[in-house]
Amino acid sequence: MSNQLFIHINQFIEVNECEFQKILTFFNLCTLNKKDTILRAGNKCNLNFFVLKGCIQMYFFNDKGIERTVRFAIENRWMTDYLAYQNKTTTDFHIQAVEITEILAITYEKQEKLLTLFPKLEKYFRKVYETSYGKSLLMMKYLYNFSKEDIYFHFTEQSPELAQRLPQNLIASFLGLTPEYLSKIKNKNQS
């Protein structure tokens, strides 16, 4: 299963089987049940996660106590609160499994050691973060520009697999809609 990380890394840089076996020793493989929490708001953030199978969500509770999701990560995606991770501070976010999920987890210290031992992985992470940052700028454009209805249609168009796979309440939490309003939009479109 961790073979996926091997394939993912090799999309950006060249790593051979022998090197990858050493790289893998820096990670812990974790199997999560639905709703298992791997990062809790108010705690220090010392882990970075790579999703092998399943889906995790990064969210917070707003002032009204409503869950708001800022990101989902499915297979081959990295996720953590990067500011808290690099500054070793407490996080404002929770991360939990949306479905039965397998992840590779690495601590900040181990990731730094890994990068010292395999400096070519710097390029891999540079590319991964560059892409993630680019996507978040585009997401901000959608948030600034689109009506809630348009954001939903954009989401289903850009991430059809995710739109099929995620429960409605989580899609609503991501798009800033009430589940009732999301249901209305969907029904309107189907009728």
Next chain:
Amino acid sequence: MSNQLFIHINQFIEVNECEFQKILTFFNLCTLNKKDTILRAGNKCNLNFFVLKGCIQMYFFNDKGIERTVRFAIENRWMTDYLAYQNKTTTDFHIQAVEITEILAITYEKQEKLLTLFPKLEKYFRKVYETSYGKSLLMMKYLYNFSKEDIYFHFTEQSPELAQRLPQNLIASFLGLTPEYLSKIKNKNQS
């Protein structure tokens, strides 16, 4: 003036004067007047910018033709549309100077060559992108959570220099307010 990039790089990795002089040959130094445009929506994005002095803004026009700013970059900040930059595609964003500005510009091809010649710069860019991505996740939390009034106060608290320096219409464009509404919030707070 480009000495600033030398200092900035050395906050993350070690680069000596001699190496830096070689690094600098990959960049073009540009002086911009207020409102000079360095990236235009609809064009291919092939440049990455480092601000030496001044301020640039990244923005788009929404469906109603209103300018919406997604980011400002002041001294020691990098800015481009990273998705369009790495995919060599057209961008949805404009980037222009907010005030008289000096930047270092590098093309995608030159940045890749630079990183091949100085692989240790991979770590520098990895750290820069990691921080930028982390900040954008936090910004999304604010956009999702705060009232428009709270977003303004958070902005003045987190970026007092920027709040002082930027014209009101640009702050409004960044925070998603009309200049009139921003004026109201400010007056309410001063009274």
